[in-house]
Amino acid sequence: MPGSFYTVTCPDCENEQIVFGKAATTVDCEVCGHTLVRPTGGEAVLEGEVVDTVEAR
Numbered sequence: 001m002p003g004s005f006y007t008v009t010c011p012d013c014e015n016e017q018i019v020f021g022k023a024a025t026t027v028d029c030e031v032c033g034h035t036l037v038r039p040t041g042g043e044a045v046l047e048g049e050v051v052d053t054v055e056a057r
Contacts, residue, residue, distance in 0.1 A: 008036050008048040018054055019046070 003022040010017065010029040019027050019037050023044040027037035038045045 005054040006046065006050050007052040007054060008046055009051050010034050010036060010048050016051060017048075020044070021046070 005018055005020055007016055008019050012034040013032040015029055015031040023037045024039050029036055036048045
């Protein structure tokens with residue numbers, strides 16, 4: 001599988017958000033602005049708690 005999507009919980013506000021595991025840009029929480037994903041050139045670093053892996057159909 002080329003990449004996965006994850007449901008991540010923000011550590012600051014508990015908002016759940018779906019993010020791409022190989023994100024090329026920083027992804028911030030839509031509610032409070034906390035950084036949830038930092039790109040690394042491969043698998044991104046997920047700052048929040050991973051709640052679920054979203055399956056593509």
